[in-house]
Amino acid sequence: MQMQSSRPDVFVLRREVRVRLTATGVCHTDAYTLSGKDPEGAFPCVLGHEGAGVVESVGDGVESVVVGDHVVLLYIPECRNCKFCKSGKTNLCGAIRATQGKGVMPDGTGRLTDKASGKSLLHFMGTSTFCEYAVLPEISVAKVDTAAPLTSLCLLGCGIPTGVGAVRNTCKVEAGATVAVFGLGGVGLSVVQGAVLAGASRIIGVDIDSGKFANALTFGATECVNPKDYGSRPIQEVLVEMTDGGLDYTFEAIGRTETMRSALEAAHKGWGMSCIIGVAGAGEMIQTRPFQLVTGRRWVGTAYGGTKGRTEVPQLVQEYMDGGLKIDEYITKKYPLEDINQAFKDMHDGKLIRGVIVY
Numbered sequence: 001m002q003m004q005s006s007r008p009d010v011f012v013l014r015r016e017v018r019v020r021l022t023a024t025g026v027c028h029t030d031a032y033t034l035s036g037k038d039p040e041g042a043f044p045c046v047l048g049h050e051g052a053g054v055v056e057s058v059g060d061g062v063e064s065v066v067v068g069d070h071v072v073l074l075y076i077p078e079c080r081n082c083k084f085c086k087s088g089k090t091n092l093c094g095a096i097r098a099t100q101g102k103g104v105m106p107d108g109t110g111r112l113t114d115k116a117s118g119k120s121l122l123h124f125m126g127t128s129t130f131c132e133y134a135v136l137p138e139i140s141v142a143k144v145d146t147a148a149p150l151t152s153l154c155l156l157g158c159g160i161p162t163g164v165g166a167v168r169n170t171c172k173v174e175a176g177a178t179v180a181v182f183g184l185g186g187v188g189l190s191v192v193q194g195a196v197l198a199g200a201s202r203i204i205g206v207d208i209d210s211g212k213f214a215n216a217l218t219f220g221a222t223e224c225v226n227p228k229d230y231g232s233r234p235i236q237e238v239l240v241e242m243t244d245g246g247l248d249y250t251f252e253a254i255g256r257t258e259t260m261r262s263a264l265e266a267a268h269k270g271w272g273m274s275c276i277i278g279v280a281g282a283g284e285m286i287q288t289r290p291f292q293l294v295t296g297r298r299w300v301g302t303a304y305g306g307t308k309g310r311t312e313v314p315q316l317v318q319e320y321m322d323g324g325l326k327i328d329e330y331i332t333k334k335y336p337l338e339d340i341n342q343a344f345k346d347m348h349d350g351k352l353i354r355g356v357i358v359y
């Protein structure tokens with residue numbers, strides 16, 4: 001069944017929902033795909049993947065949300081039925097990944113049209129939040145408490161669950177552990193927040209922009225270092241010396257293969273775990289001496305912090321409403337959609353933790 005929405009050019013099919021976006025964050029991954037470095041980047045598309053809004057219509061067979069529900073959009077769905085979901089080992093639901101990667105809905109068609117030219121546009125990361133409306137499969141939205149402010153909740157679509165989840169789900173950082181966070185942007189600060197909530201004893205922020213240190217310390221980093229202060233000395237050597245042999249956990253939230261190596265080699269011999277969060281350009285390769293792994297360091301990676309969105313995002317909202325999770329503190333500036341290029345410029349200039357487009 002095809003259900004017509006109040007916008008004649010947007011329709012929903014079976015098991016799909018149409019959402020009126022209220023806000024979206026601007027993330028470096030949007031800029032990465034826009035730059036052409038993403039091998040999956042297909043154009044013309046509507047970018048944006050960190051959004052929240054209100055369900056305005058539902059297709060046949062939708063069971064988990066109704067019109068009026070508030071939702072966070074999920075670039076990693078949770079079908080609860082595929083082998084990935086059933087494994088209990090990963091959040092990488094496989095139900096619609098193939099079509100999502102091609103920029104279309106599960107039935108192979110699109111729902112976005114450029115009004116001026118009449119040409120169809122591709123979807124991005126299954127969400128396309130730089131647009132007032134989005135159509136998604138039901139499995140790609142997390143229903144959340146209507147009492148929570150939707151402008152803030154958009155950040156649960158990517159950056160915050162990624163950093164907090166890297167700590168909780170992927171690395172399972174324990175109380176008392178030592179942690180280093182490479183890159184103190186929105187994602188790195190979320191790692192810092194996750195480490196604080198996990199009870200880490202020492203949280204070292206690493207960034208080449210010392211202007212990022214004030215926020216990191218406010219979020220709970222215990223100290224910060226700037227690799228530029230150490231000349232040609234590898235920063236991993238500095239960190240290993242500072243920590244009597246290395247960190248229990250290190251996180252790379254930059255997207256550079258050199259810092260991924262530094263983070264791995266800053267992890268403690270025998271048990272240190274290093275988590276890659278940053279997205280590196282197409283064709284780039286990580287390297288280290290295999291001996292680093294032979295001697296007990298572990299290299300792991302995470303997508304959306306291992307978060308199973310439909311299950312865990314409502315829990316994060318509750319944690320926020322209870323005062324236990326920071327979200328508002330990430331919003332440096334709000335923009336109308338027509339100023340989105342300014343939001344990208346401010347992000348590239350390092351002025352923002354997160355810029356949020358408010359519709």
Ligand SMILES: NC(=O)C1=CN([C@@H]2O[C@H](COP(=O)(O)OP(=O)(O)OC[C@H]3O[C@@H](n4cnc5c(N)ncnc54)[C@H](O)[C@@H]3O)[C@@H](O)[C@H]2O)C=CC1
Binds near residue numbers: 254278
């Ligand atoms: N794996 C996942 O699920 C996700 C990955 N990402 C990726 O995480 C990365 C971080 O995202 P944001 O925090 O939004 O970016 P951001 O640009 O706000 O933060 C990056 C930080 O790294 C610092 N930096 C740059 N080069 C450095 C170097 N050589 N050494 C130390 N610090 C350096 C910058 O000064 C900046 O503070 C990006 O690559 C993004 O694409 C974002 C969301 C989800």
Ligand SMILES: N[C@@H](CCC(=O)N[C@@H](CSC=O)C(=O)NCC(=O)O)C(=O)O
Binds near residue numbers: 030038040303304
């Ligand atoms: N398409 C890129 C890889 C981009 C990537 O790694 N995306 C991350 C999320 S980054 C969010 O801001 C991710 O979670 N990926 C999981 C997935 O299934 O895509 C490439 O092909 O290199």
